Amino acid sequence: MPVYVLDSNFFIQAHRFHYPIDVAAGFWKKVRQLAEEGRVISIDKVKKELYDKNDALEDWCRNNLPEDFFKDTSVVMGAYAQVTGWAMSRSGHYLPNALNEFLNADEADAFLVAYCLADNANRFVVTQEVSEPNRQNKVKIPDACIALNVSYVNTIEMFRQLGETF
Template sequence: MYCIDTSALLHGWKRDYPPDIFKSLWDNLTELGQSNNLISPDEVLLELKRGDDDLCAWMEEREYIFIEPDEEAQKVVAEIVNRFPDFVPEESHDGVWADPYVIAVAKVKNATVVTGEKAVGPGAKRPKIPNICQELGIECITLLELIRREGWTF
């Protein structure tokens, strides 16, 4: 099971694997979601709605991927923001921040995080999703690694 982050979707759709060229990738992601092997917290959809674009519309058609974090996941979110205060952004113009929810849902569901973020070194101002996942013992991969694991070719 995979828990996908906004950055993986954005980078994939807009930069690395646009659907006009990699249609079968997006079909495969749809199938993963339909089989409950691709999930994401509702907060990711809220972040995508900021763009109000074709990716947002595509994801809205696949709302079954998005889950509301349960009480256990909410507790993990609280643990993350308390344990890693530098992870919390200084501001969010609309109050939406999906990162800790992606990690928390993955932890509760025993899923692998899929993100477009890269780990940062110890001197960085703010850790990224891969850094927090490593600290919490949660597997974290890129969209390309998901493609390889699933054996998809194009």
């Protein structure tokens, strides 16, 4: 069974723009259900990005996601080395600040790709980012996924693949 690994922008953009917690209860109920079933998970780095704002989204996550929802990325350091190796090999394309941001140990992006790369057959990155291969000032998750043969989808495609509606 495939597992979908959620980027922080899955939560943030849903809450701020498309499915506010106070309006789109069906969306959030479905996310909670999928999390409880283990069909969607995330990583510790995403938790750090979500749990620093003291807002309604953080409250929702604390009160609705299973205790083991955010997975430890220290177990995928071999895959992380592959991701960093790829990024560094692109130093002729990406600006130094873009690489520094992508490879920052506190940022989730490279770890999301690594977490999925570590079990490539069963894990999909879920992100709202889109590929921009010519962009030099930001390393986009889809571009890293494409280069490393990691599957990724956006929110709506995830729900389609899961056969879920809300």
